[in-house]
Amino acid sequence: MPLVATLGLERVEAWRLGDEAWADLRRRWRSEGLVMSCGQPGGPVELENGTRFFRHFSKCDAHEGGVESPEHLSTKALVAEVAAECGWTAQVEAPSADRSWIADVLLTKPGRKPVAVEVQWASQTPETFAARAKRYRADGVHCVWLVGPKNHGRGDWNIDGDAAALLMETPAEFGGPTSMAPMRGALHALLSGAIRGGVEVLVDAVDVTTAMSKCHNPQCEAWFSYWFIEAVEVRSRCAHTRQVDFAREYPLWVRDRVETVFQSDVRAAFARSGLPSATEYRMTHSKQTNTDYMAQRCPRCFWHLGDGFIAGKPRRWETYTVSVPATALPWQPELTNLHHVCHDVGNGFCKVEPQQRGGAFPARVDADGDPLPALPALRIRQRVVKPPLPQGRQTAHTRSVR
Numbered sequence: 001m002p003l004v005a006t007l008g009l010e011r012v013e014a015w016r017l018g019d020e021a022w023a024d025l026r027r028r029w030r031s032e033g034l035v036m037s038c039g040q041p042g043g044p045v046e047l048e049n050g051t052r053f054f055r056h057f058s059k060c061d062a063h064e065g066g067v068e069s070p071e072h073l074s075t076k077a078l079v080a081e082v083a084a085e086c087g088w089t090a091q092v093e094a095p096s097a098d099r100s101w102i103a104d105v106l107l108t109k110p111g112r113k114p115v116a117v118e119v120q121w122a123s124q125t126p127e128t129f130a131a132r133a134k135r136y137r138a139d140g141v142h143c144v145w146l147v148g149p150k151n152h153g154r155g156d157w158n159i160d161g162d163a164a165a166l167l168m169e170t171p172a173e174f175g176g177p178t179s180m181a182p183m184r185g186a187l188h189a190l191l192s193g194a195i196r197g198g199v200e201v202l203v204d205a206v207d208v209t210t211a212m213s214k215c216h217n218p219q220c221e222a223w224f225s226y227w228f229i230e231a232v233e234v235r236s237r238c239a240h241t242r243q244v245d246f247a248r249e250y251p252l253w254v255r256d257r258v259e260t261v262f263q264s265d266v267r268a269a270f271a272r273s274g275l276p277s278a279t280e281y282r283m284t285h286s287k288q289t290n291t292d293y294m295a296q297r298c299p300r301c302f303w304h305l306g307d308g309f310i311a312g313k314p315r316r317w318e319t320y321t322v323s324v325p326a327t328a329l330p331w332q333p334e335l336t337n338l339h340h341v342c343h344d345v346g347n348g349f350c351k352v353e354p355q356q357r358g359g360a361f362p363a364r365v366d367a368d369g370d371p372l373p374a375l376p377a378l379r380i381r382q383r384v385v386k387p388p389l390p391q392g393r394q395t396a397h398t399r400s401v402r
């Protein structure tokens with residue numbers, strides 16, 4: 001059931017024709033000949049709900065993804081309509097030069113790579129998705145899949161509903177939930193460029209969890225503050241604030257600890273507060289496992305204090321928020337590869353450069369020191385600012401047990 005045909009020498013798109021032009025086509029098609037986008041002769045059809053398209057007189061193999069449903073037709077028409085509103089030139093059922101593919105809707109714009117929007121309601125195997133995407137790639141066309149419930153998760157954007165009420169998945173602002181929304185608005189956000197594939201964030205504060213203790217070195221016995229960063233407060237270029245949870249897991253043998261990035265600011269904040277001096281993070285070598293790792297040491301005598309075991313011990317842990325100058329961190333790509341609705345609040349739009357190799361946060365390693373995948377989606381939270389570090393002299397006795 002194509003939407004596009006040639007009437008005589010004229011290209012006609014059924015969904016775009018007004019009532020008069022449609023009536024005119026119905027008068028002329030028998031005498032002038034109507035050839036559809038697939039090259040087969042066809043005839044005009046109008047459904048009760050007003051959907052207009054062309055039908056085959058015989059079987060045709062040119063249309064991938066099975067028989068076209070009313071949903072498929074109206075989705076294609078809507079994509080073309082919204083794309084045109086967003087400044088694209090939209091062509092429905094656009095064949096490649098050699099007819100090796102027919103894009104449901106092909107979008108072009110000067111200076112931009114062409115985009116094929118493929119609408120897939122009928123079930124399609126992951127292999128077929130890959131094969132069809134590969135053909136587009138070979139021709140320098142970027143392919144975007146809108147996939148119905150039978151293919152959810154196999155494409156770029158899930159769609160749902162029926163021809164009368166089409167729905168499409170749309171992301172929220174940074175950190176917000178993805179939702180199913182009326183397709184017109186969702187397409188508008190996507191095709192106008194409001195949805196960005198990466199979020200660019202700077203850290204502007206860190207949540208420091210701390211407990212005071214006494215140095216194990218019998219020659220020292222100074223009071224100091226153990227500390228580690230439980231979460232960082234981030235602000236996106238589009239001015240949304242969230243919290244990235246580093247969890248209290250404090251894995252062992254980690255080299256890229258986020259504390260080293262912020263320790264001069266954090267330790268200066270402790271020095272200004274009523275709490276004892278903060279420990280220092282420094283690379284240490286473990287003879288036992290023959291690995292280098294980041295450990296804490298006494299700020300006064302530099303006695304080695306260890307790493308993860310510190311946080312595992314029950315102590316009077318308290319969490320405070322410490323402001324830091326806006327700082328970019330190398331993030332795990334899963335954390336920044338998040339579709340979101342981006343706004344220009346005077347700083348431009350989020351732009352994420354491809355990650356260089358090397359340390360990235362949150363860093364996790366297994367017992368052998370090999371990197372573990374991060375769990376980023378779970379780590380982005382609503383921002384909850386904690387109290388600042390307490391002022392006035394604090395001692396172990398003035399503090400309550402949590």
Ligand SMILES: [Zn+2]
Nearest residue numbers: 038040060062
């Ligand atoms: Zn056909």
Ligand SMILES: [Zn+2]
Nearest residue numbers: 065104119120
């Ligand atoms: Zn399709």
Ligand SMILES: [Zn+2]
Nearest residue numbers: 215220298301
């Ligand atoms: Zn000491």
Ligand SMILES: [Zn+2]
Nearest residue numbers: 236238342350
């Ligand atoms: Zn943004």
